[in-house]
Amino acid sequence: MPVRPPTKSWSSTLRLPKSSFPPRPQLADQPKYLKRCSNDLYEWQSRERSAQIPFVLHDGPPYANGSLHIGHALNKILKDIICRVKLQQGRRVVYVPGWDCHGLPIEIKALEKQRENAKDGDASLDAIGIRRAARSLATKTVKEQMKGFREWGVMADWDKAWKTMDKTFESKQLGVFQEMVKRGLIFRRYKPVYWSPSSRTALAEAELEYKEDHFSTAAYVRFPMTKVPDAVQSLLPEGETLNAVIWTTTPWTLPANRAIAVHSELEYSVVKHGQYYLLIASTRVAALEKMLCNALGTDAETSDSFEVLSSGILGRDLVGSEYVNVLRGREQEPQPVIHADFVSAESGSGLVHLAPGHGMDDYEVCTRHGIRAVAPVDDLGRFTSAAVPDDPDAFVGKSVLDGGSAEMLDYLGDKVLFSHRYKHKYPYDWRTKLPVIIRATEQWFADVKYVKDDALRNLEDVRFIPHTGQSRLESFVTGRSEWCISRQRAWGVPIPALYNEESVAVLTDESVAHIVSVIEERGIDAWWTDPPDDPAWIVPGLEGTFKRGKDTMDVWFDSGTSWTQTDQQADVYLEGTDQHRGWFQSSLLTYTSASGKQGPPFKTLITHGFTLDQEGKKMSKSIGNTIAPGQIIDGSLLPPVKARKKGGGPVSQSLGPDALRLWVASSDYTRDVVIGQPVLQFNHSALLKYRMTLKMLLGSMHPSARTTPITKLDQIALAQLNAVMKEVESAYDNFEFYRGVNAINKWISTDLSAFYLEAMKDRLYCGDGGGVLDEIFHGLLRMLTPITPNLVEEAWDHRPAWMKAEEQTHPFHRTLDDPVISPEKLTGSETLIADLPLLLSTNAAIKVAQEEARASKKIGSSLESSVVLELPEDGTARQTFERYADELESIFVVSSVELDGSVDGAFKYSAKFDVPGGKATAWVLPPKDNKCPRCWRYIAPAEDELCKRCEEVVQ
Structure with missing residues (x-):
């Protein structure tokens, strides 16, 4: 007999989804989930998988001088995802975070804070005062940054985190330096280096930024020649002088001019311009004529002020000629014309002014000819009295970058043929954002040339992601022969050198070993605090009076020796693409120089791009387009959502750290990453979709489903689940997390929600409650575990009571070898x-x-x-x-x-x-x-x- 409807609704007979899982994270519960999926998990795997071969991800240390930004999030969360993937693959993960704590930015910031707190404006500090202030600032910043990293769910051995200012780190760093000294790879030389007047220190190439729209005062300048080949002299009227014409974008370097370069294979011409006879490359005659005539206000085509007397003079015939630099005054000894391979006739005059004290190439070619480098410029980038010996007060104290070129050209008077503003690419100090100069000083260098071939060979077996990283890193190593490792600052690891009364340096294996032993005993600050004549620092047997040097090591040398913190070759190094010329390179060079091991310090090298706003512009505080990681976590960048209940206020858009993590995981990090409201809204919606899907699964899974017959629809769902899990597994294994996220999103929207769950609602709510939701739940958690661990932990905490009673293995503890789907259920799929x-x-x-x-x-x-x-x-x-x-x-x-x-x-x-x-x-x-x-x-x-x-x- 048909059942008649009772007075109450049939809804009481339905299996409607029931779950305690909230549609949005409950903020009060987040700390416990965060602890379980990070700290507790790292400790568990360290203990339970202690016998497993470790997977080592070596941390490229962030700089301890400011608040965390979105670039930090991209970097640290990528590392965490990799570690979680390897954990899922059954490995024991070793990830020990580190911090780069020395260097100029921290020193400057510490001094600024000191000035703010100083009474009566007295903020002067000696070296040890600077070091104490800098150490205090770095210590405080490390604590703040560590707290932020942990709030993002980054799983690591935080208790063993290292800092480059730790005593043990500094000791190992000095050990690397000593090994390089022993191998003869460290030397001191007076040669040009990048010098930052704003920082008052030498810089390495990795510390430079290049500004594309820098303007310089460029000029064509003539140098009277005192000796030329007879064939050339015969072209001139008796008693006339030929003038070598050079073009320079740095007229302030003219006092340091010591030679002029031509190319032996180029052809040169003698031209008459007004009263002067000029020597220029034949291919540059027309361009120079046009410039000079325009300067005179005449038409080059009709003017008779520019007359070519002879062409076809080969550069090789000019080599050996001589000229004078009038700025040298009474020292006007003849200077040579020499050949240089880098001379080109495509711009300028085809003759190059060589100032070996202010140019790398100039220095190399002049050194081969025995020409000494001079640089009459002080640490602040101001002329010294040696700039013009006959007129020492003419330029002393004047900035070479601030009007120095224009004043030098005024001083030269009629020696200047033509000057103009010139827009070009120019190096800037990446910290102060101010231009640098090239200046010869006494500096310490590491010999890259000696280890270059070994370093390049070591890269042959490295896996690069993206693959373009290999050619980029190789180009930086190939193009380098020396690495300037000394800095003129107080906050850093000292270069352990002694100097006698004539400033001759002593740096040997024995002297470094002795100094390191004293540092071990007294502490590194004693290098600055001990009396200058303290004999404890002097190597026994060394006769004479010596003092300790005050140079510190380049911070890239600090962080570049961080491989000493691990017991084995790292499986992965991961940093931004700018580290090809920075940390990747310094790590490779120091490891090749001093580790005593074959191969590089890393097996796989991964690089990510920069973060850009939604307009594609690089994020910058000065522009005001930055996004803080906390704004993504709390959802404040998204428009408010009103409560569903009438009269309710706006609902929080916060989805916790998983919102930040999903943005990282869904980004193709191998290129620059765009972040803005459209991207964040898409990921926010995806994360809500994950939650709603999990809530539906949690409320609809019943133990009775295991005894219900499996249908063809169920088998299709399992086959789709199996396919997407394999796709995601492959993507994760290849570090293509965005591809994995795309696969998850497509599967949830198309296969799961729109197809299987839609088709299953009647059976779930009104029928036998069967299906394969159990497998789908575990499969979804498996795919989300590396990406959104907080969500996974929360969902697991809200699993049905019958599941808890079965004491199933936690998703974090399961490996890919543990099947989610019984093989027999896939038969015929x-x-x-x-x-x-x-x-x-x-x-x-x-x-x-x-x-x-x-x-x-x-x-x-x-x-x-x-x-x-x-x-x-x-x-x-x-x-x-x-x-x-x-x-x-x-x-x-x-x-x-x-x-x-x-x-x-x-x-x-x-x-x-x-x-x-x-x-x-x-x-x-x-x-x-x-x-x-x-x-x-x-x-x-x-x-x-x-x-x-x-x-x-x-x-």
């Missing part, structure tokens, strides 16, 4: 997957026809329709549909499906679709039976009566 395109195209056609019916107000729910499939005579499609005959209604979420049935009805709508053998038509018609008041399917025998399935379930 190849056929199902092959059939799936036909089923999906049919479903899409049915939806199109239903939308037309819905627009005409013929149906509302898809269950208010029956479907007839009109198939071609070829029986292939029919055979496929017949295999799913008893599940087609569920798959298409309609009340009935017939093959080639009647298409008569109160309404009918159709859509065509492709099938094997031709075209098919999906007809949407009125339902054939009555609506079941419990499941709402139109399959009941009479109005207000339950369908057969519902009647059995209720009974």
